[in-house]
Amino acid sequence: GAGVSQSPSNKVTEKGxxxxxxxxxxxxxxxxxxxxQRLGQGLEFLIYFQGNSAPDKSGLPxxxxxxxxxxxxxxxxxxxxxxxxxxxxxxxxxxxxxxxNIQYFGAxxxxxxx
Amino acid sequence: DQQVKQNSPSLSVxxxxxxxxxxxxxxxxxxxxxxxxxxxxxxxxxxISISSIKDKNExxxxxxxxxxxxxxxxxxxxxxxxxxxxxxxxxxSANNQGGKLIFGQGTELSVKP
Numbered sequence: 001g002a003g004v005s006q007s008p009s010n011k012v013t014e015k016g017x018x019x020x021x022x023x024x025x026x027x028x029x030x031x032x033x034x035x036x037q038r039l040g041q042g043l044e045f046l047i048y049f050q051g052n053s054a055p056d057k058s059g060l061p062x063x064x065x066x067x068x069x070x071x072x073x074x075x076x077x078x079x080x081x082x083x084x085x086x087x088x089x090x091x092x093x094x095x096x097x098x099x100x101n102i103q104y105f106g107a108x109x110x111x112x113x114x
Numbered sequence: 115d116q117q118v119k120q121n122s123p124s125l126s127v128x129x130x131x132x133x134x135x136x137x138x139x140x141x142x143x144x145x146x147x148x149x150x151x152x153x154x155x156x157x158x159x160x161x162i163s164i165s166s167i168k169d170k171n172e173x174x175x176x177x178x179x180x181x182x183x184x185x186x187x188x189x190x191x192x193x194x195x196x197x198x199x200x201x202x203x204x205x206x207s208a209n210n211q212g213g214k215l216i217f218g219q220g221t222e223l224s225v226k227p
Contacts, residue, residue, distance in 0.1 A: 040219075105157030107156050
């Protein structure tokens, strides 16, 4: 597609359930980033991928969070045993290379944990 | 700790006037700065950027100024238009950090007709 695509756009889940969020980056973009935006806050870095490897996972809040990327394309962010504080908008971005600072964002997945 | 700060949560400006959005940072390793614009229910959209080797970058109605000694940057929009109403985020990156962006909390700009 022309831009970064994220699915689902909205997800409501019960506390304790696992969720999987998907990101399709811009075709040919080798770098992929995940961010989280809590209500009224700025974007918070979670993890980035260069190709299929993740050199920096420092932003993942706990071991309940994991991410993978396959085929240098689609990435999934998985949250296990969701908690209410996980409620946020999860945003994915891609850039053409690691050296390119400009990142292009998807519309995000709004996660609500009840 | 908040490495990038936008101290004004909101700003209201009359159409046709100048909008000035401010951003401060603490990490001297940051060498690239960006402004993103965000409408509700959409992802942030890249607006303009500046490298630390420059002190000004201009693109149409948008100009970004960087004062490295003060660790301060600002975005000027002139003339402001109602369509500019959105949340503006300042972001910074360091060359040795893989391109990850550190964002400020955002400033909501309202341009009134």
